[in-house]
Structure formats: C-alpha cells, structure tokens
Amino acid sequence: MERRSMFLVAASFAAMLSTPGFAQKxxxxxxxxxxxxxxxxxxxxxxxxxxxxxxxxxxxxxxxxxxxxxxxxxxxxxxxxxxxxxxxxxxxxxxxxxxxxxxxxxxxxxxxxxxxxxxxxxxxxxxxxxxxxxxxxxxxxxxxxxxxxxxxxVYHSEGAIYGKYILANLPQARIAILSQNDDFGRDYVEGVKAALGEKGRSLIVSETTYEPTDATVDSQILKMKASNANVLINITTPKFAAQSIKKVSELGWKPTHFLTSISISMGAVMRPAGLENGQGIISSAYLMDATDDRWRxxxxxxxxxxxxxxxxxxxxxxxxxxxxxxxxxxxxxxxxxxxxxxxxxxxxxxxxxxxxxxxxxxxxxxxxxxxxxxxxxxxxxLQMMRLKGDKWDLFGPVISSGE
Known part of the structure; x- marks a missing residue:
C-alpha cells in the first residue's frame, strides 16, 4: 500500500507539471x-x-x-x-x-x-x-x-497598391516620385514600378530623392512641378511630408497626391501642413484613426x-x-x-x-x-483612404498583399 501511494503521488505530481500552470520554467x-x-x-x-x-x-x-x-x-x-x-x-x-x-x-x-x-x-x-x-x-x-x-x-506592397490604382483610375497619369534615398524609399519605388510594369517607363516623368539630413525638400518639389507631372507619389517621413504638402500648395500645383502610410498622422503631419493643403491626398491604413468620428x-x-x-x-x-x-x-x-x-x-x-x-x-x-x-x-x-475635410475617408475593400 505504501508503495502504491508513493506511485500515485508521483503520478499526480507529474500530471501537475504537464499542465500550463505547472509547466517547467x-x-x-x-x-x-x-x-x-x-x-x-x-x-x-x-x-x-x-x-x-x-x-x-x-x-x-x-x-x-x-x-x-x-x-x-x-x-x-x-x-x-x-x-x-x-x-x-x-x-x-x-x-x-x-x-x-x-x-x-x-x-x-x-x-x-x-x-x-x-x-x-x-x-x-x-x-x-x-x-x-x-x-x-x-x-x-x-x-x-x-x-x-x-x-x-511592407513598403513594397503599399507602393504596388498605388501603382495599380493609378493604372486603373488615372489613364492620363504623368507621375513624379519623391522618395527618401535609402532602403525605405527604394522599397516603395520598386513596388510602384513593379505594379506599373512596362507602362511605368512612359508614365514616370520625374523621379527625385532627398537625404534624411536635408533641411527641406523645396527644390525637389520645384523640380517635379516643372516636369508637368499630374500625379505625385510622396514617399517621405513625417517632417518632410508636412513640408512637401505645404510647398505643393504654395506653388499652386494640384497633382493627384499619394502619401505613404507612415506619414498620415493628423497631429504630426496633416494639421501642421494645413488641412486645407492636403485635401484629396490618397493613402492607406490598417489602424483606426483616433480623429475619425466614425470610431468615436x-x-x-x-x-x-x-x-x-x-x-x-x-x-x-x-x-x-x-x-x-x-x-x-x-x-x-x-x-x-x-x-x-x-x-x-x-x-x-x-x-x-x-x-x-x-x-x-x-x-x-x-x-x-x-x-x-x-x-x-x-x-x-491595407485599406485605401482619402483626406476629406478633417478626417481620412476609407474607400474600397481591404486589400491583401502578395508578399
């Protein structure tokens, strides 16, 4: 009996160790x-x-x-x-x-x-x-x-989404691309070009970069406007996104404007740039926007x-x-x-x-x-969206990437 009791105790202890609460640390x-x-x-x-x-x-x-x-x-x-x-x-x-x-x-x-x-x-x-x-x-x-x-x-997928949208909806597109001169910028640009395919060679009329240490991107915006582009793909971090949105407006340039999703912050980008300057900008999201009344x-x-x-x-x-x-x-x-x-x-x-x-x-x-x-x-x-008034207006279906 003593032996059997010892066996039962040992078995019970082993069973406890096998449960999540008693799993070996x-x-x-x-x-x-x-x-x-x-x-x-x-x-x-x-x-x-x-x-x-x-x-x-x-x-x-x-x-x-x-x-x-x-x-x-x-x-x-x-x-x-x-x-x-x-x-x-x-x-x-x-x-x-x-x-x-x-x-x-x-x-x-x-x-x-x-x-x-x-x-x-x-x-x-x-x-x-x-x-x-x-x-x-x-x-x-x-x-x-x-x-x-x-x-x-991933940035490549987002760039591809914008490229596909342009092909489907903007047949007369003349595209200017502004991107950061690093892997972040190159990934986006490669995604855009992959989606545009052979047509990209004729659709892209201006392509310019900036360095993260640059003071402004004003000269790049001037160069792209001079190319007579009617589409701008803006692949910038928040500081330069706000600058570029302002500069585009100051110049009276009115391209169809695509903005990377990492720079869509109302507080850090859109409001500092002036909401009136960003109307119609297209981007994409996977998170709720705290400034959007639909989620209040x-x-x-x-x-x-x-x-x-x-x-x-x-x-x-x-x-x-x-x-x-x-x-x-x-x-x-x-x-x-x-x-x-x-x-x-x-x-x-x-x-x-x-x-x-x-x-x-x-x-x-x-x-x-x-x-x-x-x-x-x-x-x-991701889901695409457009700046309308003081909020991002989601449109279209949720899009899955093929990455």
Missing amino acids: KYGPGVTDTEIKIGTTSPYSGPGSAYGAIAKAEAAYFKMINEKGGVNGRKINFISYDDALSPPKTVEQTRRLVEQDQVLAVFNAVGTAANLSVQKYLNGKKVPQLLVGAGSTRLIDPVKYPWTIGWQP DHPEMKEWNAFMDKYLPDANKADWMNVFGYVAAQALVQVLQQSGNDLTRENVMKSAASLKDFKPKLMLPGIQANSSPTNFFPIRQ
Missing part, C-alpha cells in the same frame, strides 16, 4: 519569476523625432499591463534609448541593451536603416529582433535572418481614450504614432503570453512566428495579424 537573459526585460531604440531627438511618440505609447501600455499584474505574473521592464534615427547610434545603443542590460529581446525599434544596422549583430547573438518598426522587404528573410520578424505592412463610440476607441487620459495625458491624441505604439505593444504582450513559462529567446521567437488571426484593439475591421515559420510579415492587409 525556462528563462533566457533578462527574465526572472517577476520580470521580463525588453529593449528598444527610438528617435527621441533628430529629424525623425516624431517617431519617438511610438516608444512612449508602448512604455505607457506596459505600465498599464504591469499595474494589472503583468504578463503571466511578470512585470515588463521596458528599456528604451534614444538613437536619433542614426544607424551608428542604433548600433551603440543596441549593444548596450544586449550586453549591459541583458534584455530578452529588442522590440519594435523604428526605422529601416536603423534596423538593418543591427540585424546581423542581433541574429549573430540569437537575440529576437521582434516586430520591427519598419516595412522594408530587405529586413525580412526567415532563412537568412531567423531572429528578425516584422509587424507592419467604438468600444475599442473609448478604451484607448481612457488609456491616453490616464497614462499619456499630455500626448497629442491626433498623433497616429500613439495608436501605432498602442497596437504594437499589444502584439508583444500576446507573444509573451503565448510563450508561457518558457521565456527563452528561442521560444519567444517561435511564439512571434505563431500568431493566428490576432486582432489587436484599434486594428481596422477585416484586418488581422498572422505569422508562421515561413511568414515573417504578420500584417499583409
């Missing part, structure tokens, strides 16, 4: 029974400082999660350093996060060039480069870089407004970056929850590549995040 760097260290770099200063709002929103979201008990009982220790969107600074601060702070993962760092500058380092160290804050196709290669996974729709009474928007009032009371609610950060932070929490008590870098990466029909709050209806070991582009859908 496995920890990577930065993880304890009470804490998970997550790092990021963000441009709190420099020409890309508008993007600094993203990490601030993420930090606020994690603070809220921690006050509610954290993720599976562990608090998120979010460590964020300023890299001014300068790749050498990104390298320095990322090494600090990995080698000094011993973070479990680097999350949603902003900028194509910044992420590319540390990709080989992070993959060599087998540190997850999670849900990167850039949509460059060059960044995402599950075979070559198995520790880097994206989040937002939506439960998810009400929840976001309450979150902002409590955790970011001085932030500009019209700034789209606050929605972006809020949504990306939900994705990280989902990945950590799916990882359970196996918080090794390997398992966290596996969880990031196992998102299934995940819809964070404030994602547009019909859009979900899915990832797999062969799909490191979780969000592959």
Whole structure:
C-alpha cells in the first residue's frame, strides 16, 4: 500500500507539471519569476523625432499591463534609448541593451536603416529582433535572418497598391516620385514600378530623392512641378511630408497626391501642413484613426481614450504614432503570453512566428495579424483612404498583399 501511494503521488505530481500552470520554467537573459526585460531604440531627438511618440505609447501600455499584474505574473521592464534615427547610434545603443542590460529581446525599434544596422549583430547573438518598426522587404528573410520578424505592412506592397490604382483610375497619369534615398524609399519605388510594369517607363516623368539630413525638400518639389507631372507619389517621413504638402500648395500645383502610410498622422503631419493643403491626398491604413468620428463610440476607441487620459495625458491624441505604439505593444504582450513559462529567446521567437488571426484593439475591421515559420510579415492587409475635410475617408475593400 505504501508503495502504491508513493506511485500515485508521483503520478499526480507529474500530471501537475504537464499542465500550463505547472509547466517547467525556462528563462533566457533578462527574465526572472517577476520580470521580463525588453529593449528598444527610438528617435527621441533628430529629424525623425516624431517617431519617438511610438516608444512612449508602448512604455505607457506596459505600465498599464504591469499595474494589472503583468504578463503571466511578470512585470515588463521596458528599456528604451534614444538613437536619433542614426544607424551608428542604433548600433551603440543596441549593444548596450544586449550586453549591459541583458534584455530578452529588442522590440519594435523604428526605422529601416536603423534596423538593418543591427540585424546581423542581433541574429549573430540569437537575440529576437521582434516586430520591427519598419516595412522594408530587405529586413525580412526567415532563412537568412531567423531572429528578425516584422509587424507592419511592407513598403513594397503599399507602393504596388498605388501603382495599380493609378493604372486603373488615372489613364492620363504623368507621375513624379519623391522618395527618401535609402532602403525605405527604394522599397516603395520598386513596388510602384513593379505594379506599373512596362507602362511605368512612359508614365514616370520625374523621379527625385532627398537625404534624411536635408533641411527641406523645396527644390525637389520645384523640380517635379516643372516636369508637368499630374500625379505625385510622396514617399517621405513625417517632417518632410508636412513640408512637401505645404510647398505643393504654395506653388499652386494640384497633382493627384499619394502619401505613404507612415506619414498620415493628423497631429504630426496633416494639421501642421494645413488641412486645407492636403485635401484629396490618397493613402492607406490598417489602424483606426483616433480623429475619425466614425470610431468615436467604438468600444475599442473609448478604451484607448481612457488609456491616453490616464497614462499619456499630455500626448497629442491626433498623433497616429500613439495608436501605432498602442497596437504594437499589444502584439508583444500576446507573444509573451503565448510563450508561457518558457521565456527563452528561442521560444519567444517561435511564439512571434505563431500568431493566428490576432486582432489587436484599434486594428481596422477585416484586418488581422498572422505569422508562421515561413511568414515573417504578420500584417499583409491595407485599406485605401482619402483626406476629406478633417478626417481620412476609407474607400474600397481591404486589400491583401502578395508578399
């Protein structure tokens, strides 16, 4: 009887260990029974400082999660350093996060060039480069870089969407393209040209670039207007987007104007540029716009407004970056929850590549995040929209990319 009792106790204990609540704990760097260290770099200063709002929103979201008990009982220790969107600074601060702070993962760092500058380092160290804050196709290669996974729709796909729209709706198009002279800009341009195909050779009448360190893009706008283009594809970051919208209006130039979705913020771009100057601009989105009355009474928007009032009371609610950060932070929490008590870098990466029909709050209806070991582009859908009055007016169906 004594032997049988001992066997039953041992069997019962083994059964408990096999259940999620009693699963054996496995920890990577930065993880304890009470804490998970997550790092990021963000441009709190420099020409890309508008993007600094993203990490601030993420930090606020994690603070809220921690006050509610954290993720599976562990608090998120979010460590964020300023890299001014300068790749050498990104390298320095990322090494600090990995080698000094011993973070479990680097999350949603902003900028194509910044992420590319540390990709080989992070993959060599087998540190997850999670849900990167850039949509460059060059960044995402599950075979070559198995520790880097994206989040937002890729730039190439968005460019292709605009190219297809032009072919279908603007048969007399004479296209001018303004883009940033880096992988971010090149990805968009390649997408546009891929969609235009052979016709692109005759449709594109002006193509010019700018450097992130330039003071203005005035000379580029003047050059494109002089080409007699009647379509402008504007592939710029927020500072230069606002400048170009103003300059186009000042010159009395009235092209059909397409604007990259990373620069659609009412607070950071459209209002500073003057809403009257941006009427009719076409872009695309996958997130709800906090300034759009259609979402005012939506439960998810009400929840976001309450979150902002409590955790970011001085932030500009019209700034789209606050929605972006809020949504990306939900994705990280989902990945950590799916990882359970196996918080090794390997398992966290596996969880990031196992998102299934995940819809964070404030994602547009019909859009979900899915990832797999062969799909490191979780969000592959967009909906087109046009600036009308003081809001973005969505039109057409949700479009899925073929990336």
